[in-house]
Amino acid sequence: MSKAIYPGSFDPITNGHLDIIKRASKVFDKIVVAIMYNPNKKMTFSIEERIELIKECTKDIDNIEIITDDGLTINLAKKIGANVIVRGIRAVVDYEYELQIATTNMVLDKNIETLFFAARSEYSFLSSSVAKEIAMHGGDISKFIPIEIKDKVTQKFK
Ligand code: ADP
Numbered sequence: 001m002s003k004a005i006y007p008g009s010f011d012p013i014t015n016g017h018l019d020i021i022k023r024a025s026k027v028f029d030k031i032v033v034a035i036m037y038n039p040n041k042k043m044t045f046s047i048e049e050r051i052e053l054i055k056e057c058t059k060d061i062d063n064i065e066i067i068t069d070d071g072l073t074i075n076l077a078k079k080i081g082a083n084v085i086v087r088g089i090r091a092v093v094d095y096e097y098e099l100q101i102a103t104t105n106m107v108l109d110k111n112i113e114t115l116f117f118a119a120r121s122e123y124s125f126l127s128s129s130v131a132k133e134i135a136m137h138g139g140d141i142s143k144f145i146p147i148e149i150k151d152k153v154t155q156k157f158k
Contacts, residue, residue: 004028004084004115007036007073011043012053012153014131016123018146020081020088023117025061033080034067036084044132044156053153057146074108083112090119132157 004024010017010033025031026030035050037043045053047068058064069076084107087098102114119126131144135157145153 001029002084003030003032003080003082004086005034005073005077005080005082006086007034007076009043009128010035010036010047010050010054012050012130012131012149013057014144015146016088016090016119016128018057019120019123020086020117021058021064022061024062024086028063028084028086030063030065031061032065032067032078032080032088034073035066036073036076037068037070039070043108053149056152057148059148061120068092068134074105074112075087077112077134078109085112085114088119089116090124105121113158124136 004027006021006024008017021031021033033054033152035047035054037047051066051068054066067080071145073085077083083140085102087102089095089098098116105112105114126144131141134144135154142150
């Protein structure tokens with residue numbers, strides 16, 4: 001069985017993340033979305049809220065699992081038996097950062113591959129921060145955040 005892990009902050013999940021999850025769910029038998037957190041880093045949504053938000057917009061994907069961890073992705077991948085790490089690349093700025101992580105992970109464990117999904121063009125500018133900035137100023141986030149969770153995310157900034 002092919003199992004991939006998609007790690008990230010997902011603070012909150014955006015249409016860009018969801019697109020990667022959907023595409024990866026067709027490539028692998030199982031896609032494990034891992035909310036990675038650092039207790040010292042301030043996030044907008046709690047871990048519980050982020051899990052709930054992801055669950056709500058991935059109800060129609062049956063080979064998905066959602067987990068959380070505060071350690072190294074590579075150790076988590078090994079622990080759950082995933083031999084692929086999925087990441088998304090939006091633009092050249094992502095490339096440098098992602099290449100550094102992927103190369104480091106390769107040194108830490110040569111049996112786990114990082115596979116990149118190119119962002120769909122309509123989401124290539126989109127990040128959780130951009131969506132939050134719009135919500136914070138009362139803008140319409142419906143093109144950026146999955147429709148199922150739009151109200152909850154908007155509410156957070158009221
Ligand atoms: P991290 O803090 O680990 O970068 P994010 O939640 O911001 O966590 O992103 C997780 C992964 O999803 C990263 O590989 C990032 O490049 C990718 N990603 C984020 N937004 C998009 C998008 N709009 N389209 C495609 N990939 C994306």
